[in-house]
Amino acid sequence: MLTLRDIRKRFGATTAVDGLSLEVRAGEVFGLLGPNGAGKSTTIAITTGLLAPDAGAVDLLGLGSPADPRVRMHLGLAPQEITLYGELTARENLMFFARLYGIASPRARVDGLLAMVELDARANDRTATFSGGMKRRLNLAAALVHDPKLVLLDEPTAGVDPQSRNRILELVRALAAEGRTIVYTTHYMEEAAKICDRVGIVDHGRMLDIGTVPELIARHGGKSAVTVTRGEADERVLTDDPVGEVSRQFAGGGVTGVRVERPDLETVFLALTGRSLRE
C-alpha cells in the first residue's frame, strides 16, 4: 500500500529523517510512535508530497510518488494543525473540499461525514466557535471527503478532551473495519497499543523497529517486575513468568501486597533509545 525506502531529509544542519524505511500493508492501522521532534510529521509531509525527500523514494499503491497529484487522489490527510476555515460552517468547510474533489453528490457525502463525526447538530455553525475536539473531528472528516484508500492521521488526538479522544479512536477503528489503511502518528503509547495493528518506533529520524505491540515487547521489553510486600519490606523480582512468580511468593506466606509491572511500549522505547517517550 505505502512504501518508504531509505528516506532522508535535512533542514539546514538538522537531520529530520535519517534513512527511514517502512512498508505499510493494505488494511492495517500502522502507528508511527515517537517523541516530539522524532521526525514523524516530516515523514507524513514526505508521504503526502508536501515535502520532497533529499534522498529515497515513496510509493503509494504501486502508482508512484505522491508528488504526482493523481497519486494524491488516493490519500487523505488530517494534519497535526487544525486546518479549517474558521469563517465557514462545518458543512461549508466539507462542501468546499467535496466540490474540489468533484464528488458527485457532495451534500449527501458531507452529511454522512458530519453524522459520522457526530457534528451533524453543529453543521451550520461556524467552525471558529468549535472546541478543539470538535475541530479535530471535523479535520478528520475533511480527510475522508474523497473516500481515500490511505488515511494519514498526524497526532489526531493532540490537545483534545477525553470524550473527543475516545470518539476519534472509535472512528479510527471504524475506518479500519471498512478496510481502509491508516497511518497514525502519536506520542501516546496507550493509543498506539490500543488501535494499531503494527507500530514503528521512530527517534532522531530513524526507524528503530517495526512490529506488533506484543512482538516489540517480546523483543525489547525485557522481564516483568513483581514487587512483593511483606510487612514493611518490599522485594522486587524480575521474571518472564509473573503469574508463576506471584504464586510462588504467596506459597512462601506472609505476603501483604503484590504489584506486577509488565513491560509496555514505554519500556520498549526506553530500551531502544535510552529515554522516555514523553521527554
Added chain:
Amino acid sequence: MSGADSGIPALTSAQRVAVVFRREFRSYFQTPLAAVFLVIFLFLAGLFTFNIGGFYERNQADLRPFFQFHPWLYVFLVPAVSMRLWAEERRTGTIELIMTLPFGAADLVIGKYLAAWAFTTVALALTFPVWITVSWLGNPDHGTIVVAYLASALLAGAFLAVGSCLSALTKNQVIAFVLCAVACFVLLLAGFPAVIDFLRGWAPGGVVEGLASTSALTHYESMMRGVVDLRDILYFVLVIAAFLAINVFAIDWKKSD
C-alpha cells in the same frame, strides 16, 4: 490514472478554479473586510474626486479628478485585500490541506486571485454614481470613461497579482501588506513625472524611456485619457501573468513551511 480510477470524476481545471473562486469570493462577505474595504474605498474615492481633485471647480464634464487618484488609492487599499490571500492560509495551516489536493497550485492561485479581483471590481463598480453625476451635469465622453474604468480595473488586477505573490511568501498579513504596498509604490513611481524628470538629467534617454515603460502609471494614464493602445493592455496582462506564475512557484516552493 485519472480521477475516475478512484471512483471520482475528475474536474477540469476551470471547474476547480470556479469552486475556489466561489468560496473565496463569499469569504469576503463573511468577514467585516468587505464592508470596511468598500466604505473606505468609496469614501476616499469621493474625497479625492470632489475635494482634492476639484471636480466642480474645473467646470469640465469628465472624470479625470476621479480616476487620477486611483493608483494612489490602490497602493494602500489593494494590499488590504491581497495580504490575506495566502498569508491567511499559511497562518491557519489550511495550506497544508489544500496543497495535498490532487491537482497543482495553479488552479488555487487563479481561483483566489480572480475572486480578489472580482471583489475590487465590485468596489469600483459601486462608484457608478460619480459617472451618473458627471452625465447629469454635462455631456462627458462616455467612451473615455469606459476605457478609464477598464484601466482602473486592470491596474487593480496588476496590483492584486503582485500582492497575491508576495502574500505567498509569509504567514504574517502585516508583512504581506507592507511588501505589497512598497512593491506597488515602486511600480507606480517608476513612471512618476518627478522621477522621470530627475532621471532625464543624467541617465541616457533609452534608459529613462525603458524605465518609464515598466511603470504602471505610464500605462494607466495613457488609458485614462481614453486611448486604447494594445501595448497598455498587454502590459497589464503580462504583469498579472508574470506575478501569478511566480505566485504558483512560491506556493509550491514554500508549501510545507
